[in-house]
Amino acid sequence: MPSTQSRRFSDLLIFLGAAFAFSVTMMGTTMPTPLYPIYQDAFGFSELMITIIFAAYAGGVIAALVITGPWSDQLGRRPLLIAGLACAVISDLLFWQADGLLAIILSGRVLSGLSAGIFTGTATVAVMELAPPHWRGRATFFATAANMGGLGLGPMLGGTLSQYLPAPLELTYLVHVGLALLGLLCIWSAPETVPKPAKPKLSIQRLSVPSNVRGVFIPAAIAGFAGFAVCGFFSSIAPALMGKVLGYHHQLLIGAVAGSIFIASIFGQLIQGTLPLKLRLPLGCITLVIGVIPIALGIHLQSLALFLLGAIIAGTGQGIAFRAGMGAIAAASPIAERAAVTSTFFVIVYIAISLPVIGIGVMASMIGLQTTAIIFSICIGLLAALALLLLIRRRPAG
Known part of the structure; x- marks a missing residue:
């Protein structure tokens, strides 16, 4: 024993x-x-x-x-x-x-x-x-x-x-x-x-999405792209926003705000299992849309409280949408294609971490960081809303 x-x-x-x-x-x-x-x-x-x-x-x-x-x-x-x-x-x-x-x-x-x-x-x-x-x-x-x-x-x-x-x-x-x-x-x-x-x-991972999986994959990938773009935003631009727009230069506070969206994501992934299966991805998209509103308002009004609240709500939505999207994609994919489809999904979400923030850097040099960050927040909300619309349109066919 x-x-x-x-x-x-x-x-x-x-x-x-x-x-x-x-x-x-x-x-x-x-x-x-x-x-x-x-x-x-x-x-x-x-x-x-x-x-x-x-x-x-x-x-x-x-x-x-x-x-x-x-x-x-x-x-x-x-x-x-x-x-x-x-x-x-x-x-x-x-x-x-x-x-x-x-x-x-x-x-x-x-x-x-x-x-x-x-x-x-x-x-x-x-x-x-x-x-x-x-x-x-x-x-x-x-x-x-x-x-x-x-x-x-x-x-x-x-x-x-x-x-x-x-x-x-x-x-x-x-x-x-x-x-x-x-x-x-x-x-x-x-x-x-x-x-x-x-x-x-040894071979290179093949990236593909079978035609019969695309109906599930596209809204999940759009929601994943929106969620990870917000994570990339907080990992790269949030320190500059906190210093130059919100007026906070305390390094620990900057780190806590930047990390909060990821901690909130864990909470979102945890609670998504308690949600009805068919509502998980739509609720993740809705939460993400709601989250970017206080982010944009916090930047516009120079309010740290609103900015942090938005990070927590958006992070929760990202966690719900990410885990629900992964689950839906895995369930819809044939076993022989599952690794390729999952890898394709991860490539898309990591592109979301990099390309949008480069665009933010370019725009910020032309129109200012504050205006650029507000426009970015609106675009993320629209992407999450698009994923939600695709899910709603797909529901009757499903």
């Missing part, structure tokens, strides 16, 4: 260790968010340059999703996760030594994106596979919570360290190196969960 209890405890630690490694890796991708104003003050980076630096991360994510997506089935989960953590550590070291050199900073962001892209697919599956039997029903939520929770905790950690400790552009990354090495130890201690073929065949 004691040996059985010991085994259960060991399995639980391995499962939680994998979730921790997942969270730490994603944390490193958003940790620089509250540091962007410091980079601007220290090195004179423009808003457009900050958005390009941020978008370089999404390029790394998309490349990793497309190139390495199927590799963990051939090479095993552990080698891919170790490679992802190695990318995260090298990214931190590049940022640590960058000293304002743009090429090094961009290289660090691409590597950070590669680490996130590897973990997004592989770690999600690995966490579910490592779950103890009595935790299997909650394993999917733990995987998504580790993902979004890490994205939310990153700005909070970066904000705390930069507010209260010296040398924020160096120390912040060294702290994350320590966390990543601890995550590496967790993955190293975990067992392999898939049998590896004798002769691995």
Whole structure:
């Protein structure tokens, strides 16, 4: 009996260790968010340059999703996760030594994106596979919570360290190196969960959406695009808005506001399971539309309370729509096509993180940050409303 209890405890630690490694890796991708104003003050980076630096991360994510997506089935989960953590550590070291050199900073962001892209697919599956039997029903939520929770905790950690400790552009990354090495130890201690073929065949992930899935995929992808575009907005532009429009320069506060949308997303993913199945995606779209209203008003009226309220509501809607959309797509896709359809969905939502914020940077240089951010909020609301309209039109046919 004691040996059985010991085994259960060991399995639980391995499962939680994998979730921790997942969270730490994603944390490193958003940790620089509250540091962007410091980079601007220290090195004179423009808003457009900050958005390009941020978008370089999404390029790394998309490349990793497309190139390495199927590799963990051939090479095993552990080698891919170790490679992802190695990318995260090298990214931190590049940022640590960058000293304002743009090429090094961009290289660090691409590597950070590669680490996130590897973990997004592989770690999600690995966490579910490592779950103890009595935790299997909650394993999917733990995987998504580790993902979004890490994205939310990153700005909070970066904000705390930069507010209260010296040398924020160096120390912040060294702290994350320590966390990543601890995550590496967790993955190293975990067992392999898939049998590896004798002769691995590495291929690039095929992106496709079968015609019979498009009716489900299109509204889910539009809603996912809108939700992740808001997340990208808070990860890249929110620090500048808080300083230049709302008048707040406290790094911890900036990090907390930027991270709030991701924490709210976890709440949305948690409660979506309690909603009626057919209403989950529509309610996610409605909540997202409602959320962008106080975001736009907060920017217009220069109200931090409204801006934060909008982040929480929009984040909740993003979480509901994201998990509901993923579930609907997986249910509608043939088993043989499921990986390709899911990968296509992830590529779309990560494009949403990068391209819109580059557009914001370009527009802000021409018409001002405040006006641009309000226009962006309205566009996101319209996208979510379009997804809702498509769902309503599709309902009678379904």
